[in-house]
Amino acid sequence: MSQTTQRQETDGRITEEQIAAGNRAYELDREHVFHSWSAQDQISPMTVLDAEGSWIWDGEGNKILDLASQLIFTNLGHKHPKVIEAIKEQAEKLCTVAPQHANDARSEAARLIVERLAGDINHVFFTNGGADANEHAVRMARLHTGRHKVLSAYRAYHGGTHLAINLTGDPRRFASDKASDGVVHFMPAYTYRSYFGAEDDKQEAERAFNHLRDVVMLEGADQVAAIVLEAIPGTAGIYLPPPGYLESVQQLCDEHGIVLIFDEVMAGFGRAGKWFAHQHFNVEPDIVTFAKGVNSGYVPMGGVAMDDAIYATFAERVYPGGLTYSGHPLAAAAAVAAINAMDDEGVIDHAQRLGAEVIGPRLEELKDRHPSVGDVRGVGAFWAIELVQDRETREPIAPYGQTAPVMNEIMAECRRRGALPFMNMNRLHICPPLNISEEDVLFGLDVVDEALRLADDVV
Numbered sequence: 001m002s003q004t005t006q007r008q009e010t011d012g013r014i015t016e017e018q019i020a021a022g023n024r025a026y027e028l029d030r031e032h033v034f035h036s037w038s039a040q041d042q043i044s045p046m047t048v049l050d051a052e053g054s055w056i057w058d059g060e061g062n063k064i065l066d067l068a069s070q071l072i073f074t075n076l077g078h079k080h081p082k083v084i085e086a087i088k089e090q091a092e093k094l095c096t097v098a099p100q101h102a103n104d105a106r107s108e109a110a111r112l113i114v115e116r117l118a119g120d121i122n123h124v125f126f127t128n129g130g131a132d133a134n135e136h137a138v139r140m141a142r143l144h145t146g147r148h149k150v151l152s153a154y155r156a157y158h159g160g161t162h163l164a165i166n167l168t169g170d171p172r173r174f175a176s177d178k179a180s181d182g183v184v185h186f187m188p189a190y191t192y193r194s195y196f197g198a199e200d201d202k203q204e205a206e207r208a209f210n211h212l213r214d215v216v217m218l219e220g221a222d223q224v225a226a227i228v229l230e231a232i233p234g235t236a237g238i239y240l241p242p243p244g245y246l247e248s249v250q251q252l253c254d255e256h257g258i259v260l261i262f263d264e265v266m267a268g269f270g271r272a273g274k275w276f277a278h279q280h281f282n283v284e285p286d287i288v289t290f291a292k293g294v295n296s297g298y299v300p301m302g303g304v305a306m307d308d309a310i311y312a313t314f315a316e317r318v319y320p321g322g323l324t325y326s327g328h329p330l331a332a333a334a335a336v337a338a339i340n341a342m343d344d345e346g347v348i349d350h351a352q353r354l355g356a357e358v359i360g361p362r363l364e365e366l367k368d369r370h371p372s373v374g375d376v377r378g379v380g381a382f383w384a385i386e387l388v389q390d391r392e393t394r395e396p397i398a399p400y401g402q403t404a405p406v407m408n409e410i411m412a413e414c415r416r417r418g419a420l421p422f423m424n425m426n427r428l429h430i431c432p433p434l435n436i437s438e439e440d441v442l443f444g445l446d447v448v449d450e451a452l453r454l455a456d457d458v459v
């Protein structure tokens, strides 16, 4: 057992007063706060008393490495001084302004965002987060095409609001399926669990695309307003599309006048080692939605970046939609500072290198050593470890849509040892802040390595 991953003791940063305040916060939380995606009486949320860089301090003062960037959004980690300073300055200058006015922070944020997107994407409609960005993207595509149907993939996540949860291709949408609102799901390209019997990426790209083409044909190509895709699906497993797949999807969309929407809410802003995940491929979407990493979540912000053709639809025609806090100056100032910091500090290249030279190779070692690890995959600071009962059959350690008890045990053990990845179904996701140090990420992977023994014991 490595000395480095013995239980993390408190490091003295947190005072008794802070711990007492945290205990009070926990009590009030349980009395008054309703949590997302949870049975309220079954949860015991971790209290966070402080955070800096890639580390957080829990309610007992324990220092824990955040391998999940919270919910995969603190791309610059916590307490980035330039982002904090920009928010403070903006608060003193002009704390808020309605969306109908022009504002320097908002304009500059829009300019910086479109500058990082290729093709003729030149305008941004700002939202409060990712789900509403997808809602508006689809509404724009429907008005642009005059069509209603929207296609999205199973094993994808697009948000928790009305349309976004219907676009979502995992069990979380079941409760609202009745209001599916013109959404049709298709099977994604996912080589490790190919729905098409493919044995390699080439076959998967071809077969998954043929399936999608058939779905478009059967639904009526002239009825389909948009195809919505995560260029690299995040919550559903960080599975990279096989080479050629996204390019074929774009061709299909171009042929039939279907709007191609890439949901880059999780994978964007450097997470995948490029400004946007789709930039790993030879594709130019019509619309890109974003949120999270745009300002590391310091102030809520999302948006819809659209190309000139979509924009032209609303040049002379009213766009029937808006949000009170669209392009909020505090969020926009944070975005400007975060984007500039990513550039100035070489954060995205760092994440790309860390993925290729440190995280990827270390996860491959884990896979060699742990029989419970079926697959490891990812890019940049965006990685998944998939746990299986049996490597041959690839049967997941938990049935689809469920969490095996051992997954919760692994998470508890990780926390005890001082590092927390993200968990979903039979997977652990390793998504640290992009600017994490090599030393810290190796510590986190040592923790995961040791916790994985619990899974080995049950397979």
Ligand code: PLP
Pocket (backbone or CB within 6 Å): 128, 129, 130, 131, 132, 134, 157, 158, 159, 160, 230, 234, 235, 263, 264, 265, 266, 267, 291, 292, 302
């Ligand atoms: N789209 C993707 C790909 C996401 O990962 C998420 C959130 O995790 C969303 C949309 C929803 O974003 P939000 O929670 O900000 O509404």
